[in-house]
Amino acid sequence: MKSISQVFTDLNNQCALIPFITAGDPNLECTEQVLKILDQEGADIIELGLPYSDPLADGPIIQEASRKALSKGITLDKILSMVTKVTFSINAPLILFTYYNPILSRGIKKFLIDIAQAGIKGLIIPDLPVEEADYVIDLCKTVSLELILLITPTSSQSRVKSILSKSSQVVYVVSATGVTGFRDQINIEMKDFIKSIKAQTDKTIILGFGISTTNHVNQISQWEIDGIVIGSAFVKRLANNPQDNHFDNLTTFCSSLKKVLTDKC
Template sequence: MSRVSSTLRSLPYSCGLIPFITAGNPDIVSTEKALKILDSCGADIIEIGLPYSDPLADGPVIQQASKQALSQGMNFDMLLSLLHKINGHIRAPLVMFTYYNPLIARGILSFLTEIAAAGITGIIIPDLPLEEADYILDICNNLSIELILLVTPTSSKNRIDRIISKSQGVIYVVSSTGVTGLRDQINKNMQEFVASIRKKTDKLIILGFGISQEKHVRQIVQWEVDGIVIGSAFVNCLADTSVDNGLEKLKSFCTSVKNVIMHPGPC
């Protein structure tokens, strides 16, 4: 069992907090500080995004963050260097969010071997064709990396069954159609969709895309999910013109969301 799965399964509370930040936004030094803040403020797993020039699954907040990071010269080698630096100093398992093209450009085996050596224990590739997942799954199994596959409400029953079957241990349920981003409401049909997945498998379920407010977390924590992914809201904290203020916002938001998970109260 990977560190990602084992961490979620061993939680003494209902579900884990999985914040997302974009590497290199607003700069590489801030990314290191942000990772340490999230780790110290209760993140159970941390998702770190490799900036990409054509982020099709990302909403405007994360797109802007990627643009900012790339303008600062952020690249895969810089991220590897940072990961090696913090490896062993971050309690929470780290999951990389990246698109398929960077793996192909680097060489799939090289890419995965390098991130494993740098301490990455999970990977999410939103545009990975399911038909091409087997090769990556084989490598990930050998490197103790968990490939986390995504299921959407618009996926066919057959495709959902295939994704569940291929998943190593964690299934990422996309809580809204379209891209990531800040939303006021969570789709009311999502609880039923999550329940339908739960009936099919005892694998872990994490929920993400569009979860950005404490009220969303208070609602979702009542469902049978094992982890809640929050991206744009955390990235938005770091959009402050003052880096120090942005990091303080990040700390405050992480602390408050974790408190909701620990003490959800009535939704």
């Protein structure tokens, strides 16, 4: 399986499709199946959310997915056992999205070693302050994990510079203030925000939060973004999936998003 950075190199300026799903919702067997479907339907990288009881950056759809997964006894160890199996059958590298407390509870070093050994290639910790990130950054490097730091629209210029200097090759720009979820329109001011960031770095820029339709993707793909993260729209389709587990709605949605991005080339 490729590294996160290698995927962007191989895409050669084509915008990457990065779906997000919550691990264990509706169950881990479905998660494994959906990871394979997303990979087959054109996902370049897949973000896998670790269920957490207090997901401050997540909107109601992903919060509910976390609640359901936790209520069924989904744990990190069970997730990593599934990941260990599925990474051999998919090409898209996996990024684990988790809050800082589960990492601290397990022990930072052990947590990073365990997820890397399972086959996780990247890590996003939305509540990790950049001022406290150095230790995690150094440990991630030792186990070949790419830690992806976040920049928000409210980040000061000095903070943006600090995040860019400490980031690995990939930087996650949050496209809206608040939590994840559906939004009718993309904030057009983000185009200038992205432009200002790209003027300061040659690192890979991905954009997420509130992106949920093919129209959004069509608009954002014209901003010279390297990757687009879509979460709640996928998680909702999983929540509304019939019991037959064919995931036709999710499959069609993923392939339609990929078509928008490939047609831009």
